[in-house]
Amino acid sequence: MKIAFPLEETGSSRLAASFHGSDYLGVVDAATEEIEYYSTKVLMEESGQSDLSMIFKEMDVETMFCSEMPAMALQFFRGNNLKVYQSISSLLKINLQLFNEDKLPEYHPDAAIRKGCNSGSCDTASSSCSSCGSARVDEDYF
Numbered sequence: 001m002k003i004a005f006p007l008e009e010t011g012s013s014r015l016a017a018s019f020h021g022s023d024y025l026g027v028v029d030a031a032t033e034e035i036e037y038y039s040t041k042v043l044m045e046e047s048g049q050s051d052l053s054m055i056f057k058e059m060d061v062e063t064m065f066c067s068e069m070p071a072m073a074l075q076f077f078r079g080n081n082l083k084v085y086q087s088i089s090s091l092l093k094i095n096l097q098l099f100n101e102d103k104l105p106e107y108h109p110d111a112a113i114r115k116g117c118n119s120g121s122c123d124t125a126s127s128s129c130s131s132c133g134s135a136r137v138d139e140d141y142f
Helices: 040-047 052-058 071-079 092-100
Strands: 002-007 024-029 035-039 061-066 083-086
Touching: 002 092, 024 040, 024 092, 035 040, 040 052, 052 061, 061 092, 071 083
Parallel strands: 002 061, 061 083
Antiparallel strands: 002 024, 024 035
16 A cells, blocks of 8 residues: 655655645655655646546556645545545654554544644544644654
């Protein structure tokens, strides 16, 4: 199984909040734990696609995680048979460990982020918010 995630920069182990706000992404093979890093722009140019879900299908990606997912994007990805999980740390290794332990929450349509956060008061049905940091996990988690 391959898992895609947005990155702050190429080769980084720190996740960006969303695919929309990131110029880079990574894809990890869950069986081998090998990670490939990509420029989103280059992937789109080389594939001739502007649709990440189609690019992910070509790459055999079945799963993705990020901390922010607009409801419309979530519906689109899920409609293309991609499972979407909510990252709860900005660190890749923590999210992968939680995913492997079946502890990373799957995004549901009613929990998709609509607008971010207003000074610590999330405008979302979700219990976590990348802007205010509620329910986030950091390096001290393990």
